[in-house]
Amino acid sequence: MVQQQPKWLRLTEQLLDPIACAGGDLLDPTTAADPDVAAVPYCALIHLVDCLQTIDLVNKQGKHSVAVCLLRQGIEAMTLIDLGLQDESFSYPLLQEWKSDSKSQGQIRATLEQHVWPGYGTGLWQESWADYFGNLARSAQPYAHYTEKLLGWQLGAFGFDGDKRFFATMGPNNYDPMKASRITLLISLTGWTLARLLLTCGRSPVVSGYAKAIHDWGAALATSNLLFHEEDWGKQLVPHVLFRTGCDWRDV
Numbered sequence: 001m002v003q004q005q006p007k008w009l010r011l012t013e014q015l016l017d018p019i020a021c022a023g024g025d026l027l028d029p030t031t032a033a034d035p036d037v038a039a040v041p042y043c044a045l046i047h048l049v050d051c052l053q054t055i056d057l058v059n060k061q062g063k064h065s066v067a068v069c070l071l072r073q074g075i076e077a078m079t080l081i082d083l084g085l086q087d088e089s090f091s092y093p094l095l096q097e098w099k100s101d102s103k104s105q106g107q108i109r110a111t112l113e114q115h116v117w118p119g120y121g122t123g124l125w126q127e128s129w130a131d132y133f134g135n136l137a138r139s140a141q142p143y144a145h146y147t148e149k150l151l152g153w154q155l156g157a158f159g160f161d162g163d164k165r166f167f168a169t170m171g172p173n174n175y176d177p178m179k180a181s182r183i184t185l186l187i188s189l190t191g192w193t194l195a196r197l198l199l200t201c202g203r204s205p206v207v208s209g210y211a212k213a214i215h216d217w218g219a220a221l222a223t224s225n226l227l228f229h230e231e232d233w234g235k236q237l238v239p240h241v242l243f244r245t246g247c248d249w250r251d252v
Helices: 007-027 035-060 064-084 088-099 105-115 129-144 148-154 177-201 211-222 233-237
Strands: 156-160 166-169
Touching (some): 007 035
16 A cells, blocks of 8 residues: 655655746846845855755665755755845845855845844744744754764664664665655745745735645644744754654644
């Protein structure tokens, strides 16, 4: 019997492409007052979509550490996408500073947190958007460099001896079904975050038409067995997660 796809995955496959296309229409720099500056969030959106597509491809091949690295870049790109959805008088000076390397991603996020995010409502559960997005960004931060933690995504866990030790496989294309499923869920979470940004800005009738589906998408993610309702989101992207005997990590 073939297991039914979880609802969050079905909604990802249904919504991600049309929502990304609608985002491209919104951020199209050719009609902007300054196309050179406006190209930054547009290119950030393209980079995000390219990252998510590549993550899906390499994840299925068992290259989980590569997938996690690209996930971090995709999450970073959303800060600039968010900025591109704001009024030009607010966004252009910040985008110029980013282009000149005089303002970091973190500084831009801090400005959005102060001036924009209070109007974004809650995140995946009942946390503020600032807490939600800040946690999401911090969960991927450790994967900027090749570290022992990133190496952990290359290992395929296959056994647990009950004494806080597990056995693992290693090698090229080392597919681990739990790691693969967790990364697929994080692709979905990143896509839902993009959808929320575009929905909140309220400028796309296409995205507004998906409002209920986007709400259902977030609700399905929030109840997934693979996402931990924790204040410390560092746990969302730790390489090894072991479920107790009798606990099923597979969503239905």
